[in-house]
Structures are given as structure tokens and as C-alpha cells.
Amino acid sequence: MRNDGKPAVVIGAGPAGLCAAIELKKAGAPVVLMDENAKPGGQLFKQIHKFFGSQEHKAGIRGFDIGKELLAESLRLGIDVRLKTEVVGIEAGLKVWAVEDRSKSYTFDAGTLILATGATENALSFPGWTLPGIMTAGCAQTLINVHRVLPGQRVLMVGSGNVGVIVAYQLMQAGAQVAAVIEALPRLGGYGVHTAKVRRAGVPFYCSTTIIRAEGRESVERAVIASIDAKFQPIPGTEQTLDVDTICLAVGLTPSIELACIAGCKQIYIPELGGTMPAHDEFMRSSLESVYVVGDIAGVEEASTAMEEGRLAGIHAAWAMGYMDETTMKTKTEETKTRLKALRQGVFGQKRFEAKKRIVEGRKEA
Amino acid sequence: MSAQQSLKTSGAPSLEELKAVGQLASEKDMEGRGCLCIECIEEIPCNPCQTACPQGAITVGFPITNLPVIDRAKCTVCGLCIPACPGLAITIKSVKDDTARVRFPWEYLPFPAIGDTVRMVDRQGRELCDGTISSITNPVRNNRTAVITAEFPRKFVQDAISIARRS
Numbered sequence: 001m002r003n004d005g006k007p008a009v010v011i012g013a014g015p016a017g018l019c020a021a022i023e024l025k026k027a028g029a030p031v032v033l034m035d036e037n038a039k040p041g042g043q044l045f046k047q048i049h050k051f052f053g054s055q056e057h058k059a060g061i062r063g064f065d066i067g068k069e070l071l072a073e074s075l076r077l078g079i080d081v082r083l084k085t086e087v088v089g090i091e092a093g094l095k096v097w098a099v100e101d102r103s104k105s106y107t108f109d110a111g112t113l114i115l116a117t118g119a120t121e122n123a124l125s126f127p128g129w130t131l132p133g134i135m136t137a138g139c140a141q142t143l144i145n146v147h148r149v150l151p152g153q154r155v156l157m158v159g160s161g162n163v164g165v166i167v168a169y170q171l172m173q174a175g176a177q178v179a180a181v182i183e184a185l186p187r188l189g190g191y192g193v194h195t196a197k198v199r200r201a202g203v204p205f206y207c208s209t210t211i212i213r214a215e216g217r218e219s220v221e222r223a224v225i226a227s228i229d230a231k232f233q234p235i236p237g238t239e240q241t242l243d244v245d246t247i248c249l250a251v252g253l254t255p256s257i258e259l260a261c262i263a264g265c266k267q268i269y270i271p272e273l274g275g276t277m278p279a280h281d282e283f284m285r286s287s288l289e290s291v292y293v294v295g296d297i298a299g300v301e302e303a304s305t306a307m308e309e310g311r312l313a314g315i316h317a318a319w320a321m322g323y324m325d326e327t328t329m330k331t332k333t334e335e336t337k338t339r340l341k342a343l344r345q346g347v348f349g350q351k352r353f354e355a356k357k358r359i360v361e362g363r364k365e366a
Numbered sequence: 367m368s369a370q371q372s373l374k375t376s377g378a379p380s381l382e383e384l385k386a387v388g389q390l391a392s393e394k395d396m397e398g399r400g401c402l403c404i405e406c407i408e409e410i411p412c413n414p415c416q417t418a419c420p421q422g423a424i425t426v427g428f429p430i431t432n433l434p435v436i437d438r439a440k441c442t443v444c445g446l447c448i449p450a451c452p453g454l455a456i457t458i459k460s461v462k463d464d465t466a467r468v469r470f471p472w473e474y475l476p477f478p479a480i481g482d483t484v485r486m487v488d489r490q491g492r493e494l495c496d497g498t499i500s501s502i503t504n505p506v507r508n509n510r511t512a513v514i515t516a517e518f519p520r521k522f523v524q525d526a527i528s529i530a531r532r533s
């Protein structure tokens with residue numbers, strides 16, 4: 001038991017961090033939730049679509065409504081939420097170094113750390129990729145759904161995973177036309193129900209296709225795409241020019257592991273989940289006893305899985321800190337694991353399930 | 367299960383792919399009050415259609431990646447499951463004489479108005495024929511997914527799935 005009065009510090013107030021903080025606070029543990037943004041919620045507030053899963057995963061509810069629910073709960077519980085607070089260092093003994101409002105710096109002793117720092121969108125470089133009008137899909141989603149600004153009228157989406165397909169749909173909802181969704185692999189990545197609704201709106205999908213270059217004088221005016229062979233090399237003579245003023249890149253995410261590295265968590269390379277990430281055990285504990293990793297930092301998945309991982313860590317940390325008895329911890333952990341497992345089945349989930357198993361094995365070897 | 371080549375390369379399922387998993391309704395099913403059509407042929411973790419149905423007519427079961435199965439004997443064709451599906455994969459189709467009707471989910475602005483002539487589209491987004499809007503419902507419980515009904519010539523009933531967006 002480490003009930004030494006030092007709080008659990010949760011870094012990142014997205015779906016995973018919010019759920020971790022809520023579980024801790026519900027158990028009576030002191031918790032501080034920090035986020036560099038002015039608003040908590042992470043990516044939830046730009047998710048205007050209805051979520052998948054089942055009732056206990058909040059299926060059918062739109063992402064921003066889930067965000068509102070979690071926020072209301074954290075307020076009701078009276079969690080100490082520190083916004084515009086960037087954590088820039090973690091020193092020995094879990095001393096957290098935070099910068100508030102880009103002006104005030106302080107350190108802070110944490111008893112437990114929960115890293116919920118999320119992931120960063122990958123870029124893709126090609127001739128012309130620095131032209132204005134080229135952005136990540138997440139950026140376009142923030143523009144339309146948070147700031148209500150349409151980045152352009154005709155969009156090319158690069159990448160057919162769920163992010164690319166969902167953002168393509170939302171760009172149309174916001175009033176844009178989507179000229180095409182292209183995918184380097186021979187098969188589309190996103191859920192069939194998502195691609196089907198975009199296809200029926202008349203958007204063509206091109207598989208085994210890449211972007212060759214973007215053209216335009218001051219901003220994007222055209223995109224040149226071409227088919228690629230099995231070695232991902234463009235096939236001459238297959239070039240097509242699309243008149244677009246926006247190119248969105250939805251080519252994967254990479255876990256934001258900087259703080260985990262500074263803290264000294266052992267890393268493992270799992271390409272299916274975004275690259276290098278801290279290894280963790282079944283309770284989301286990293287190679288360090290008192291440091292947990294939850295959500296996209298622990299392998300890029302979805303908001304629904306991130307929330308369950310946050311709960312797992314919050315429950316275990318509450319027990320480790322002496323705020324929950326072992327039986328309650330075990331029961332709650334099993335319930336959470338069952339919900340998580342339900343999300344990691346089928347053709348899409350199985351791959352992630354296997355990859356997550358490797359992360360846990362990597363932690364054991366540590 | 368087949369390779370679902372159409373779904374995984376064009377984005378939308380073919381009639382054969384729907385048929386292969388028992389999700390292609392026949393015109394006979396569509397007679398009278400019509401029938402529910404679910405086009406959800408991939409194992410994804412999802413079951414709000416099952417939860418939404420007051421009759422227990424849709425079964426996903428465990429694991430929740432099972433494909434939804436409709437029990438037509440229990441389904442009253444009430445349409446409550448249409449806006450509940452986050453994949454916008456559910457419609458209701460009916461046929462009578464030379465006319466067909468489709469009730470489908472809709473999340474684009476502007477909404478059409480009752481009586482409007484619209485263009486019916488197939489799963490590949492191709493325009494098939496003219497249609498007429500006969501109803502639009504969007505109560506609070508739909509959580510901003512409207513449900514629209516359009517009428518069109520019966521011969522397009524298997525292919526028609528929605529209407530063209532206007533911009």
C-alpha cells in the first residue's frame with residue numbers, strides 16, 4: 001500500500017485520462033488531471049458520429065455527447081482539473097514538472113502517474129506537400145467540427161482507414177465535395193458500413209493508389225494520383241489529375257511517447273498499433289511500478305477502447321494506493337476486461353487483440 | 367465468408383455479397399407492409415440495432431462482432447432501428463404495384479421537403495431514376511439522424527438505397 005498522501009497525476013484529459021481520473025476519484029483517491037489544451041475531452045468533441053460497440057460502451061451516442069457526459073461526471077466528482085497545463089518533464093521519484101499557461105512553471109510530487117498523452121497523426125511527404133490546403137484528416141475534422149470552418153470545397157482523402165472515411169463523410173456533412181478516397185493497399189481499411197455510406201454519396205474509392213504530387217501556385221489546385229504495383233511503385237501511364245483545393249492525410253497515428261520515455265518506461269515496437277510504445281501489463285501498468293499508460297499512447301485504437309483502458313488503470317491504481325479493497329478491484333477489473341474484449345473481436349479486433357497480447361508479453365520480459 | 371471484393375475495393379457491397387450472408391431481401395419480402403433490410407456484412411463490434419428493437423427482432427448476440435440477423439416474424443417494420451445504427455446500414459423497403467418505397471437514414475443538409483423530386487441512387491452512388499419524398503421524421507430520440515421515405519419505380523427496388531445529396 002502506498003497511501004502516502006501523494007496524488008495520482010493523470011496527464012491528458014482525453015477519453016482515457018478522463019475515465020482513469022473518474023475511477024480514481026470515485027474510489028476516494030486524490031487525483032490531479034492535467035491537459036495542455038484549454039478544454040478537456042481530447043478528440044471526443046470533434047467526433048460528431050455515433051459510436052459503435054454495445055450499450056455499455058455507449059454505442060449509438062455521438063462522441064461529443066460522450067465527452068459532455070464524462071466532463072459532467074468529472075465536475076460532479078470534483079476532480080482537480082488543470083487546463084492549459086503542459087507537463088514538460090518527469091524527474092526521479094515521480095516529480096512532475098508542469099508549465100501553466102506558458103508562463104508559470106512548477107514541480108509537483110505524484111504518487112502514481114497515469115500517462116494518457118494520446119497519439120500524433122502521421123504525415124506523408126510528396127512533391128507539393130507543403131502547399132496550403134494540405135492537412136491531416138484530424139486537422140480538417142477539428143476545423144469543421146470544432147471551429148466550424150470548411151477548409152475547402154473539393155477534397156482528396158489519402159487513406160481509407162476509419163479516420164479517413166469518417167472524416168470524408170463529415171466533410172460532406174459540412175458541405176464539401178469529396179473527389180476521391182485513395183488507399184495504397186489493395187483493399188480498403190475502414191469499416192464497410194462507413195465506406196458504404198461514403199460510396200453511396202458518389203465518392204469513388206481507389207485502392208492500390210497513391211498521391212504523386214500536389215500542384216498549385218499559392219495553394220493546392222490539383223492532385224495527381226497513380227496506381228501502384230505490389231511493391232508500392234507508381235505504374236507509369238496510370239496518372240490521373242483531380243481538381244481539388246484540399247488534400248487530407250489519414251495515414252495513421254503514432255503514440256505520443258515522449259513523457260513515457262522521460263519517465264523511463266520500457267518501450268516495445270508494435271507496428272500494427274502505431275510503432276514504438278511503452279510495454280504494459282494487463283492492468284495498463286508500464287515497466288515502472290507506479291506509471292500507467294492508457295489510450296492511444298499504449299497502442300493506437302479507438303475512443304471506446306481508450307475509455308476502458310483508462311478505467312482499468314484507474315481501478316488498479318486506486319487499489320495500489322490503498323483506496324480500494326482487493327475484491328472490489330478484481331471484480332471491477334474483470335468487468336472492464338470483458339467490455340474491452342468485446343471491442344477486440346472480429347476481423348478488425350482480432351489483429352489488435354493479438355498485438356495487445358504482445359505488448360503485455362513485452363512487459364513481462366522487462 | 368467471401369473476400370467481399372466489392373465492399374473492400376469499391377466501398378459498397380454487391381448484391382451477391384449481401385446474398386452470401388443472407389442480407390438480401392427478396393421482392394416477395396417487400397410486399398405488403400415491407401421489410402427491414404440490414405446491410406452489415408463485416409464483423410465489427412457493434413449491436414445498437416439489437417438494443418433499439420422493442421420486439422427483439424434483431425439478434426447480434428455474443429460476441430458483438432456477430433452479424434445482425436433479422437427475425438421477420440417478429441419485426442413490425444416500425445423503423446426504430448434505422449436511426450439507431452451508427453453505420454447507417456438499415457433501410458426499410460416495400461413494393462406495391464409499380465411503386466417501391468425506401469425508408470433510409472439521412473444526415474446531410476439541406477433536407478429535402480415532402481413532395482420534392484429527388485434522384486434515387488444505388489450503392490455505388492449512381493443516379494438511377496427520379497423519386498418523390500413522401501415523409502421525413504426526425505424526432506429527438508433519433509439523435510439527429512433523420513429518417514426519410516422516397517417513392518420510385520419498382521424496377522429499381524433492389525438497387526436503390528438512398529437519394530443524391532444536393533449541394
Ligand code: SF4
Pocket residue numbers: 402418419420421422423424440441442443444445446447448
Ligand atoms: S423495424 Fe422495428 S421491429 Fe423491425 S427490427 Fe427494426 S426496430 Fe425491430
Ligand code: SF4
Pocket residue numbers: 193404405406412413414415416426434450451452453454455456
Ligand atoms: S447497428 Fe448497424 S452497424 Fe451496428 S451491427 Fe447493427 S446494423 Fe451493423
